[in-house]
Amino acid sequence: MKKLFLLILILLFAAGTLFFFPYLLPQKIQKMAVNHYTKDLPGTITYDSVYITGRTWEPSLYNFTWKYKDIELKLPVIALEGSLWELYNGTSTPIKTFKGKLFYKNKLLLDDIMAKIFFAGKDQTVSLSKESLVHCSIIEGGTKAFLNHGVVPPFSAEKVTLTLKKGSINRENKKIHNLSGSLALGTLDCTENHLLSVILKMLKSQPQARIPVNCGTINFMVDNGIASYRKTPFLVDEEYTVVSKGTVNFNQSTLNISVGLMADSIKKAFDIQYLPDNYIIPFKIDGTISNPKYHTKNALASIAAIILLKKISPETRKFPKSYTF
Secondary structure, X not given: OHHHHHHHHHHHHHHHHHHHHHHHOOHHHHHHHHHHHHOOOOOEEEOOXXXXXXXXXXXXXXXXEEEEOOEEEEEEEEEEOOOHHHHHOOOOEEEEEEEEXXXXXXXXXXXXXXXXXXXXXXXXXXXXXXXXXXXXXXXXXXXXXXXXXXXXXXXXXXXXXXXXXXXXXEXXXXXXXXXXXXXXXOEEEEEOOHHHHHHHHHOOOXXXXXXEEXXXXXEEXXXXXXXXXXXXXXXXXXXXXXXXXXXXEOOOOEEEEEEEEEHHHXXXXXXXXXXXXOOEEEEEEEEEOOOEEEEOHHXXXXXXXXXXXXXXXXXXXXXXXXXXX
16 A cells, blocks of 8 residues: 555656656756757847746747847747647747837837747748738838838838748748738828829829828738739729739849729829729839839820820720730
8 A cells, every 4th residue: 555655656746747847947958948949040049038838848938039130029928839849840830929029220110019920840941830920010110211212112000910821941041932921001101202102193193291001912922032912902092093013023122013003093083984994004113122113104195195085975985005914
């Protein structure tokens, strides 16, 4: 009986030790375990403390900071909802973040970052293993430092959702492959820039200092430095609908973007009621990210021709060619 009682005590002690052992590990050893898995990531990672807890040894980092070139990400807590062993074996492991901030050139760019990202690591590749979500707000002061204002104006957005569907990054050469997802920006509060001025002046509207832009969901793909997005609608200044699609080659800093003025925008701007609903007048943006070029000559000629058609009887009208997107 005494031996049985002793055996039960030993088993209870062993079970308790197994459960509480992660809590008892010294901080130095816990940090060594985390550093082993982050050593190949680009940039510099620091954190105040780490706690490996639970029966599956799930690590949480506190006051986490990641610096890479001009980017600095600060997260009060980053929690790995899976064990280090699962991470080592390449099992799908979600990371959760709470109320984070991202700075660019010391300017706050993203605030209130809440994310849950599922990833799996194998050899030198880290891949998304499930659809992942990032919620945040965008701060105008940061976009002034981050964006090229010839194409995208400085703006703020209160509620932004980034959905990541698939993608991978090679930790050795730091290249992103087949990253795809969608970006829901909602309504942007924009300052005037060249592209918005071009659109509004083509529609005979005087640009204002601040312009609201309501954005459709942007479906995108990034592969080895080349980003592309599908046709997306935008409502400019609360009344003019435009669509856009294109490609940005970050390796060569070049643009290949199409913008289309929709029929309802042309009708409102020039009091024209006879355009087909699917009519569109496009123009191209190319050149480089730092020096974009706007090709609006043919679009302006089409608008002029449509205005002249107001004087011609409907049965003899022949509209300028409408290019499909």
